[in-house]
Amino acid sequence: MTPLCHNRVVIVTGAGRGLGRAHALAFAQAGARVVVNDAGVTLNGLGANTGPAHQVVKEITAMGGQAVANTEDIADWQGALRLIRAAVESFGQLDVLVNNAGFLRDRMLVNMEEHEWDAVIRVHLKGHMAPLRHAAAYWRSEHRAGRPIAARVINTSSGAGLLGSVGQGNYSAAKAGIAGLTTVAAAELARYGVTVNAIAPAARTRMTELAFAETMAAPTEAEFDAMAPENVSPLVVWLGSEASGEVTGRMFEVEGGRIGVADGWRHGPFIDRGSRWPVEEVGEAVQRLLAASPAPAPVYGT
Numbered sequence: 001m002t003p004l005c006h007n008r009v010v011i012v013t014g015a016g017r018g019l020g021r022a023h024a025l026a027f028a029q030a031g032a033r034v035v036v037n038d039a040g041v042t043l044n045g046l047g048a049n050t051g052p053a054h055q056v057v058k059e060i061t062a063m064g065g066q067a068v069a070n071t072e073d074i075a076d077w078q079g080a081l082r083l084i085r086a087a088v089e090s091f092g093q094l095d096v097l098v099n100n101a102g103f104l105r106d107r108m109l110v111n112m113e114e115h116e117w118d119a120v121i122r123v124h125l126k127g128h129m130a131p132l133r134h135a136a137a138y139w140r141s142e143h144r145a146g147r148p149i150a151a152r153v154i155n156t157s158s159g160a161g162l163l164g165s166v167g168q169g170n171y172s173a174a175k176a177g178i179a180g181l182t183t184v185a186a187a188e189l190a191r192y193g194v195t196v197n198a199i200a201p202a203a204r205t206r207m208t209e210l211a212f213a214e215t216m217a218a219p220t221e222a223e224f225d226a227m228a229p230e231n232v233s234p235l236v237v238w239l240g241s242e243a244s245g246e247v248t249g250r251m252f253e254v255e256g257g258r259i260g261v262a263d264g265w266r267h268g269p270f271i272d273r274g275s276r277w278p279v280e281e282v283g284e285a286v287q288r289l290l291a292a293s294p295a296p297a298p299v300y301g302t
Helices: 018-029 051-062 077-091 114-144 159-163 169-192 233-239 279-291
Strands: 009-013 033-037 066-070 096-098 151-156 194-202 251-255 258-262
Touching (some): 009 018, 018 066, 114 194, 159 169, 159 251, 233 251
Parallel strands (some): 009 033, 009 096, 033 066, 151 194
Antiparallel strands (some): 251 258
C-alpha cells in the first residue's frame, strides 16, 4: 500500500515534544516529508533551545524518513513567513500545516498580570494566525498559477476553549479564538482547495501532566494508555491527507480511542415581539428562552 501521506510536505509547529512530536513522527511514518518546528522554550515560554527540533529530525531520519528542523518563533510575523518558505525551499512545496505550538501561564483572573495574558494570546492565537496567513498566501499563489491544490490545515484548540477552564482565562480565550479562526479560514480558503479543521485533544503533555496529574498518570504496562499523545495523531494524519478533502470547518474532540465532533454556537430558540421590548418584559422572555434551551456544559474546574 502507498502510505496515506506519501510525499506530502507537512509543517508541524511545536513538534519537539508532546503532541507535536507525536504528529511529526506519525506523518513521517505515513510517508510525509516533515518540517519540525520548535523554538525549544520552557513550559511557560521562556528561553530557547534548538535541541528538541533536531532530536525529532534524528528520529525521523533514523526510520528512513525525510525531515528538517526549524526553530522560528511562529508568533513572529516574519518568522512565520520564513517557516513557510523553509518548507518550500527544502521540499519544493507545502501541503499541510499543523498548528500545535503553545505554552501555559495559568493564573486566576484576579491575579493575572498583563504579560501573562499577552504571552499566551500571542503564542496560541497569533501563533496560529501568522503561519496560516503565509501558508494561505502561498496556496493562493499556487492556485492562481494553475497548479492543483489539496492543502490541509489542522489547528489545535482545546476543551478549555470550547467549555472554559478555571484558572486558564488567557488559554481558554486563545483556544476559543482558534476555534473561530478555523471557521473563518475554512470558508475563505475553500476556493483555493484548502481545508481547515481543528482538534481539541486530551493527552499527556508538559502542559497537562502537572495540572491534571491524576488523570494524566500513565497506567500499568498491560493497560491501554488513553492519555498517550500518540493516540491523537492518527486523526491529525488523516485530516492532513488527500482523503479528507470533503471535511472542513469542523472541530474534533479526540482522547484515547475516542473521536467526537464538537458543535459550536448555533442559533437557538427566540421570541420576536415585533417591536422594541419594554425592559420590564425582558426578564420573562429570557426565562422562557432558557427553559427551551439545553443547559451549558460545565466549565472545567467547577
